[in-house]
Structures are given as C-alpha cells and as structure tokens.
Amino acid sequence: MSDILQRINKIFRIIFENENLVISEETCADDINEWDSLQHINLIAMLEQEFGIEFDIDEIISMENVGDMVKVISSRCKFE
C-alpha cells in the first residue's frame, strides 16, 4: 500500500469508526454504507488536515472513489 493510501486508510478508519477497515483505490461510496454526503465532508476535512492542503470545489466533487483522492492528493503533494 502506498504511503498516501495508508494515510487515507487511517482517516477512513476514524471517520467510519472501524479499526479493521481496509480500503483500496477502487473503494467508493457504494462499498461503505455510512459513506453519505455528511461523512464525505468529514473525510474531506480530515484529509485536508492530514495532508495540510485545501481542495477546491472541483476537486471535492471529482473525488468519487479512493483512487480519485490519491490522484488529487499526490498531484498537490509534490514530494511524492
């Protein structure tokens, strides 16, 4: 698992209150029951804190699965 994916996984475990949750780049809202619009905002806010970045609206809307999140985050975090 890449570093970014691992860190995203950590956030998912907090938000969805499940210590054993394992996600992949294909994971999307259909795979996790509690992943509704309310939790999506929490995901975004926690990811922003974790990676120290701020997404713009287009990016937030485009993030339909975990792979999209990895893509956006790695394009923003040039150190990857």
Place this chain on the structure above:
Amino acid sequence: MEIYKLLDYSYMMQQKKKVKEKFAQATDLLEIKIAVLCGSTFGEVQDFLEVFLLHYGIKPMFLIGEYNRVYEEACFPNAALKEFAPDIILIHVTNKNLRSDFRCNESFELSLYEEEQRLLQIWNLLEEQYHCMIIQNNFEYYPYRMIGNAARTNEDGSVKYIDDINGFISSYVRENNHLYLNDIHFLSSYVGLTNWYDDRMWYMYKYPMKMDVMPRYALNIANIIKSVLGKNKKTVITDLDNTLWGDIIGEVGVENIRLGYETPQGEKFVLLQQYLKYLSGHGVVLNICSKNEYETGISGIASKKSVLDAKDFAVKKINWKEKYENIQEILEELNLLPEAAVFIDDSSMECDSVRAMLPEIAVLQMSNMTQTLQQMDTLSFFELPKETAEDKQRNQYYRENIARNEEKGKYENYDDYLKSLEMTCYVDKARKENIDRIVQLFNKTNQFNFLTRRYTMEEVSELSRKPDIEMFVLELQDKFGSNGIVSVSIIRLCETDAYIDGWVMSCRVFARGLEYVMLELVCKLCMERGICTLHGYYKKTLKNSKISNFFGDAGFKEERYDIENEVHEWTCRDIEGLLKICKVDNIMIMQTNV
C-alpha cells in the same frame, strides 16, 4: 482536561464514539429534548453537542428541523414540534440567513426593521406555543466590507448592520427570561473571521462555518444548557505561591513576591486575581488551599499589591496538610460536592494528587497563565444563566455560613447553638416573584432531593394553579442574615391521601431542623383537609444517599418499591403522631402575607 481537548476537530472525530459510549453508561443522566430550527445544515454539530452535553451529565434527544425553514417551522402550526414537546429550542442561524439586499439599494433601515420584526415574531410565537427555553444565535460579521472602515459608521454599512441587529437581540434577551443568547459574534471574533468561514462548505453543503470551528460552536451551546440545568461549578479553590503571585512568599518575603504592574512577571498575576475577583462578584465562592505558614500566606493577600483581599475568600486553609484533605474540609464547610469545585495550582505533583484523590474536581494546572485563563474561559465553568436574586447574594450567604460555623464552635451542645441562631422561617406559596428561584432549587439541588425530578418554569407555574396541589416555599432567616428561599415542597391532595411529589432543600441549610418545619406544615395541612395517609417517595441517585432513610427515621413505613421507576414509597397513617415528632423549637414560623 479531556473536554478541552475535544475542541480539536480531528481529536473530536477520533474520540467521539468512545466518549459517547463511556458517558452513556452513567446512571444519573439528565434527559432533555432539544429542537433545532435550522438556518443552515446542523449536521455534525449535533454529534459534537451530544458529546459535550454527555460530559456534563445531560443526555439530549434531538428534533432537527428542515434546512432553511426557521420562520415557517416557528410561526405556522407544527405538529411534529408540538408532539416532541421540546425543553429547549435552538435557533441555529448565521448571517447567511439575514436579508442582505441592503447592500444593493437604500433599504438598510427597512431590512433591519424587517429582520427585527421577524425575530420578534419567531420568539413570541415559540414562547406562546411551546413555553420552553429558547437559544438564539446572534450574528457574525460579514467577511467583506465593501466601503472599508466606513462600514461601521455609514448608514448602510455592513458592519453597522450586524452591530444593530446584535444590539437588538442582546437587549431583548436581557428583558426576557425564556430567551438565551448564543454569542457567535464573540466566537467568530475569537477564532478570527478568516478561520471561521469556509466558502466551499457553504456552497456545497450549506455549512455556515469551517468544520474545525464546529466543536467550539457546540461547546458554547452546551455551556448555556448546562448552566441553566444547574451544572455550573460553584467554587474556586486556589493555591497561593506561583498561582496568585510569582515566587515563594516564605522564601523571598512579602515585599519581593511578583505581583503588580511594576514588572512583566508580576502583571500576569494581577490578571488572574482580577478574573477571580470578578467571578466572586457574581456569586462564585473563592477559597485558599496553600502549603504555607498561615501568617505568611495571609500577608501576601493582605499586601497592597494584591487585588484580592482576605475578605474575598470564604475558607482559607493555609497549613502543611495534604491538599486533598484541606479541599475535603473546605467542601464540607461549604456543604458542596467535589464536582462543584475548580482547583488551581501551579504544581503538577499537587494537581495529580488532587486528581487522584478527588476525581470529580476540575483541576487547572497553572503552567502558563494565558493557557489557564483560556481554558477556564472557554470551558465557561461559571457560565451565568439568568441571574436570580439568590445568585447575587450567594457569596453573602456563604460568608454568613462561615460566621455560623465559628459560632458553632462556641457551643458544646448543638441544640444550644441552633437556639442561638434565632431562626425564623417564612412560609410562602409559589408566586411570580419567586418562581425563578423555585425552578432553580429543583434543578440544582442534588443532595436533599427525594425524586430528583427537574421542573421547567412552565411546569411549576402550572402546578401552582392546580387546585389539588399545595406548594410550600420556605425562606430561612437567622441573626446572621437571610438564607433566601432554601426549601420547596409539592404536595398533591387526593381525597383522604396526600402525596409528597417533590421536596428539595438547599445544602446551605442542612442540619438546622428546617426539614421538620416542612413536615410540620405538611402534617397541619393534612389535618385541616381530613387526610389520613401521607405518602413520601425516594429515588436513589449518586448524590442523595444522605436522605435515603429520612422517611423511615421520621416514622414512616416502607410501603413498596417500584422496581421499574426505582422509587421507594413510604407511608404514614398517624399524622398526629408525626406532628409531635416534628415539633421544632428553634425555628419560629411566620406566614408570608401577600
């Protein structure tokens, strides 16, 4: 402090489930129904609010209104809200809900007037329909001010607009007992407008503020609610050296302690002393717990540099005993429980030992003055609800109690001491003038409270109008002054039976015999009305074990135990016999004539 850490959004997200599970197990949670009228998404705030309320021993049930339907849900028939029968209605609005067309035309005055009328209509209709407490947000400044500094002074300025509306809300809250202010104007200034707004959250989800700010917003609401429900702290117990002044007075001498405006190190202690002095003026009882020689410690307080003086403190424990022992003695003298106290000390060792011995006390370790004050302030230990006459008097009462305790030392026989107090009890009914205090007594009293049932103002005034209900409201006076209204009972009469449905007495007047005055009054009422059987009830909580066998000691028989409601029922069929037991010689009884 755990609750303070929860202000951090990401810590909150990680901990909220655990915290909820932990507190949900508590047995004596106070249940409360909160309806939220939403100008914007309430969402996550609900969760955060629940976490903070649980921290305060309050379990909320929510009814969340539709997005942006505040006016409609408040002002038109609302069956869901009626059925929910809220204890509290929270009006969750921000400047996003204000008319902002004053910016485009000359309708500033009109916009303002319409907004004020709309608020008035909402408050009045809610009050008429639901008779409950209403929490109203005021408004944060807009992030932009198109005409710069003139926005505050110009007739159509956007800063002036917010100031005017907020001023209108403040003055209305001051005049109306059921309306409370949630000051988001302060909150947004405190965190800074640039940290308050998140346009993306508004455009996408209709959240009016950043996620990071929401825990703080929720805590501010929780603080209002806990203060109204009597969950405030009541007393501060403070250390001296390196807490009220810099350095150790026993070593450097009173002339060299750091306190006052002359040195940068001394100035910060002035700030804390002023903070405490202000609290003391609003009924918070201050005490000292310091390891020092008594005379040495007192000399610091007595020094001209000190803002606080010896008179500002109720109990002064300045000796070499363990701090937790001194604290226990202080609480005993004040008749307060540890959970009502805040302890301030600079030593981490002392703080840890007090935490370990008295886990219910809030311990503030003074490592850094700014942080300590911020914590104390944000947690709002002493959030002032609507101030009753009793609140303003409280310090006076405690001071008089200290004098009484000193008097007690002079008598070998407790009865002689009681006689010497020259007590008079004034008996009154529930009236408009004393209803605030009655509600407060029922909601704040934990130790001498038989059923720990909480009442709203509306419930009490309804009870007072019922023909089958008698209420006794007792004020106790003695040679040291008046203790104010300190005991209330609610007696329900039904043919040949009378039921003590509610009975509370303030811890301020324990062990004075006033409980027997109350029983005497009840007995006399029973005899007047031809009642044969008097019923008393007791429901055990963590705090009222003191009175678990009160009715038994008074000669009542335990009739039955209602397992479902955990209520013991006691009965007395010999009212004349009971009256004989209740004869109290040391208290004169006077009827208040209205």
